[in-house]
Amino acid sequence: MTGKLVLENLKNRPMRTLLSVLLIGVPVTLILTLVGLSHGMLEDAQHRARAVGADIFVRPPGSSFLTASGAMPDGILGALEKLPHVKLAVGVVNQPVQGVTLGIAGIDLKQFDIISGGFRLLAGTTFQGPDDVMIDEFYASEKGLKPGGRVSLLNHDWRVCGIFEGGKLAHIVAPISRVQQLTGNVGKISQAYVKLDNPANTASMVQHLKSDPMWSNYPVYSVQEFTALYSINNIPGLRQFVGVVIGIGVVIGFAVVCLSMYMAVLQRTREIGILKALGASNGFILRVIVAEALLMGVGGTVLGIIMSYGAWWLIRTLVPASIQMVIVHSWWPIALGITLAGTGFGALYPGISAARHDVIEALAYE
Amino acid sequence: MNNGHVIQTRDLRKIYRVGKLNVAALRGVDLAVQAGEFLAIVGPSGSGKSTLFHIIGGLTPPTSGQVLVAGQDLAAMSEAERTRMRKRTVGFVFQKFNLLPNLTARDNIAIARHIADNRKPDPAFDDILRILGIQERLDHKPNALSGGEQQRIAIARAVVNHPAILLADEPTGNLDTVNSKTVLDMLKDLNGRLGQTILMITHNPEAATYGHRTVQMRDGKIVDAEPGT
Ligand SMILES: Nc1ncnc2c1ncn2[C@@H]1O[C@H](COP(=O)(O)OP(=O)(O)O)[C@@H](O)[C@H]1O
Numbered sequence: 001m002t003g004k005l006v007l008e009n010l011k012n013r014p015m016r017t018l019l020s021v022l023l024i025g026v027p028v029t030l031i032l033t034l035v036g037l038s039h040g041m042l043e044d045a046q047h048r049a050r051a052v053g054a055d056i057f058v059r060p061p062g063s064s065f066l067t068a069s070g071a072m073p074d075g076i077l078g079a080l081e082k083l084p085h086v087k088l089a090v091g092v093v094n095q096p097v098q099g100v101t102l103g104i105a106g107i108d109l110k111q112f113d114i115i116s117g118g119f120r121l122l123a124g125t126t127f128q129g130p131d132d133v134m135i136d137e138f139y140a141s142e143k144g145l146k147p148g149g150r151v152s153l154l155n156h157d158w159r160v161c162g163i164f165e166g167g168k169l170a171h172i173v174a175p176i177s178r179v180q181q182l183t184g185n186v187g188k189i190s191q192a193y194v195k196l197d198n199p200a201n202t203a204s205m206v207q208h209l210k211s212d213p214m215w216s217n218y219p220v221y222s223v224q225e226f227t228a229l230y231s232i233n234n235i236p237g238l239r240q241f242v243g244v245v246i247g248i249g250v251v252i253g254f255a256v257v258c259l260s261m262y263m264a265v266l267q268r269t270r271e272i273g274i275l276k277a278l279g280a281s282n283g284f285i286l287r288v289i290v291a292e293a294l295l296m297g298v299g300g301t302v303l304g305i306i307m308s309y310g311a312w313w314l315i316r317t318l319v320p321a322s323i324q325m326v327i328v329h330s331w332w333p334i335a336l337g338i339t340l341a342g343t344g345f346g347a348l349y350p351g352i353s354a355a356r357h358d359v360i361e362a363l364a365y366e
Numbered sequence: 367m368n369n370g371h372v373i374q375t376r377d378l379r380k381i382y383r384v385g386k387l388n389v390a391a392l393r394g395v396d397l398a399v400q401a402g403e404f405l406a407i408v409g410p411s412g413s414g415k416s417t418l419f420h421i422i423g424g425l426t427p428p429t430s431g432q433v434l435v436a437g438q439d440l441a442a443m444s445e446a447e448r449t450r451m452r453k454r455t456v457g458f459v460f461q462k463f464n465l466l467p468n469l470t471a472r473d474n475i476a477i478a479r480h481i482a483d484n485r486k487p488d489p490a491f492d493d494i495l496r497i498l499g500i501q502e503r504l505d506h507k508p509n510a511l512s513g514g515e516q517q518r519i520a521i522a523r524a525v526v527n528h529p530a531i532l533l534a535d536e537p538t539g540n541l542d543t544v545n546s547k548t549v550l551d552m553l554k555d556l557n558g559r560l561g562q563t564i565l566m567i568t569h570n571p572e573a574a575t576y577g578h579r580t581v582q583m584r585d586g587k588i589v590d591a592e593p594g595t
């Protein structure tokens with residue numbers, strides 16, 4: 001019966017209810033989109049790193065797993081290949097082209113094909129000349145590019161020779177010598193991918209490289225270590241940023257509900273008087289108000305989830321190469337909890353003030 | 367002292383503080399009402415009739431004096447106790463009907479049962495609905511009901527928990543003659559058939575004749591108690 005009263009109260013002012021739900025839903029969308037982006041970008045980076053097919057990653061001295069560029073002499077590849085168990089060492093030059101999320105990788109296609117099993121071409125051909133780039137389907141769709149089209153990257157005019165299935169290394173790959181030349185890195189690489197005779201030797205090889213004084217300056221990671229580094233905790237400030245957005249979500253939910261329920265309580269002063277005349281306790285009145293707010297919170301969460309699919313669709317359609325977003329189901333209950341906390345607290349003040357209405361005054365309210 | 371009296375007040379006083387002024391709404395009311403009685407209360411506006419109802423109905427405490435309703439001493443009760451008392455002991459009927467606008471007539475009655483934790487099936491209540499002639503209108507919301515229908519729903523709601531007393535404050539004040547007569551007939555019917563104790567405030571001398579006796583108030587006191595016709 002209480003539930004019916006709450007529902008009918010919500011239905012009676014559809015505009016107010018919908019607006020409140022929308023306003024509660026927006027921060028939910030923000031939270032879910034931010035979390036979805038974090039997860040999406042990290043998973044994408046992990047996935048692309050893993051798809052290279054290397055067992056060990058070697059990076060330039062002084063770099064971290066997050067720095068896309070940096071340089072070390074490509075002579076280290078030969079040195080790496082001389083080590084026991086190393087089958088192949090492949091160098092790559094990375095250069096960001098847009099923000100930190102989209103980069104071009106300079107590769108030696110033959111070597112890279114051996115280590116990774118090659119790119120799967122969806123259209124066009126592999127490099128036919130030094131000024132050819134291959135792009136993945138995400139970048140192709142984001143920029144509307146087709147094989148034979150031209151694209152300007154690193155202040156250089158390239159011909160798109162082929163489009164490959166994304167999810168490997170980078171969204172854009174070009175011949176390594178041209179990228180080295182354009183970025184002032186002739187004879188240098190920013191990352192070495194090492195393939196072993198047997199992945200089972202990875203741990204001992206990493207150990208060996210770390211203890212060898214010749215390699216001790218070079219950050220060395222197993223593929224597991226490297227991909228594990230792509231976590232929310234390792235991106236500077238990301239955790240705090242998520243926290244701030246959650247805080248904003250709680251405050252907005254709180255404020256929206258506080259205002260909306262406060263107005264509802266004013267409007268319903270007389271009805272509250274009627275309930276109290278019938279013997280409804282202060283707790284009953286408070287429960288009705290809080291239940292209404294929590295219901296709007298649930299509605300807002302559902303709407304927020306739906307709108308996060310909208311954000312996901314927009315990102316996938318408009319900027320699939322630049323940013324990646326995934327739907328993180330495990331955050332739905334968290335978003336719901338955050339919203340219910342905000343809306344529940346927001347309803348407390350209106351609810352308590354409603355419960356404290358003097359019954360005779362409330363009944364006389366016009 | 368409670369020889370069949372369902373209501374008994376002694377030297378009941380109520381002083382409202384308005385700003386720095388004390389307004390004496392009741393100045394010593396002594397009233398005794400027998401169970402099963404239908405009492406009409408008349409008097410000029412401002413004479414304290416509604417205040418008396420509010421105290422007897424447990425909506426507000428008296429400033430001083432004694433008030434016993436169905437054996438309970440209301441003057442000694444906390445606000446929460448009075449609220450609990452209202453669930454089953456008192457039924458209110460107001461001039462302005464005071465139905466919950468968002469609920470159907472049926473749910474308006476049901477919520478009074480719900481608040482009173484009254485879960486007992488009550489087949490006899492169908493008879494009451496029949497007496498009130500509102501079975502056909504139960505699925506409408508108040509704004510789809512005429513004033514007379516709304517007041518009959520309000521009466522049904524007031525008696526759904528079989529209260530010891532029914533307090534009706536100018537129940538026909540917002541109704542035309544025809545509907546007034548219907549509502550008064552129904553109150554009389556409820557009183558006659560079920561022995562429902564009813565106290566009714568009215569401005570209308572003709573309405574007052576429906577009661578067994580009439581009590582007159584003036585300046586916060588009962589000035590005259592005369593038997594009804
Ligand atoms: N809540 C209140 N605050 C202050 N004065 C009140 C209040 N309620 C009633 N009064 C005063 O008490 C007196 C009696 O009012 P009331 O009981 O409503 O009379 P009646 O119902 O006979 O018209 C009036 O003078 C009225 O102004």
Ligand SMILES: [Mg+2]
Nearest residue numbers: 415416417535
């Ligand atoms: Mg009055």
